Amino acid sequence: MTLWRLEWLRLVRTHRLIAILGAYLFFGLTGPLTARYLGEILGRIGTEGVRVDFPTPVPADGIAQYTSNASQIGLLVVVLVAASALAFDARREMAVFLRTRVRGVAAIILPAYVVTAGAAVSGLVLGTAAAWYETAVLLGDLPPVRMLIGLAAGALFLGFAVALxxxxxxxxxxxxxxxGAALAALLALAVVDGITGAAWLPTRLAGAMEELVRGLPATGLALSAALTAAxxxxxxxxxxxxGSHREL
Known part of the structure; x- marks a missing residue:
């Protein structure tokens, strides 16, 4: 059995793939619903005599609700699954078994990375498709080219998160x-992004879909993508x- 098949079987049989796909699908289905009906729900449970007016939701609001949750909870699930797959040295018996059967540690890391990143991107695609469909039904049409560019940007960011x-x-x-270390690094990047507003940071890619469907300019997106890939x-x-120089 190759390590590629081993990683795939481990992802499927431990239900980690279901966790990733389920998280993104859930937010893809509920995000547009929340954007469409949140104003009505809050209006009905408001205090008597107090009226709260919410702006009429637009298609971009449905995607905003989806990306907000996906970039937080979805990313958390991806990092936890990736940590379980890539921290193979945490289990000494497993580390010895794997390291003594390959020529280099790259043969262990790369299958785990590719399989996990592929699962994360698959979840993102599934969730985006669900959010796109529900938004079109409930709120209106979305610009397809900008949606696809935003999806590609989100996929690149997930690949970066798994590599981190x-x-x-x-x-x-x-x-x-x-x-914990990976999440701390991603959180630090988000804080720097929030403070500086730098358009070239990798975190820019996580929210690119919302910005694009709102019609905002894609300034700095290409630079952010190139830096993230590097x-x-x-x-x-x-x-x-x-990993090659680590002692067991």
């Missing part, structure tokens, strides 16, 4: 520490280099 988790796994020992490759190379 691989690097964290090469530095730490446990699954919990790996997930950082992804660097993180994977560093994970392989560090």
């Amino acid at each position: 988790t691989a690097l964290a796994a090469a530095v730490t020992r446990s699954v919990a520490a790996t997930a 950082l992804t490759a660097t993180a994977l190379a560093a994970a392989v280099a560090l």
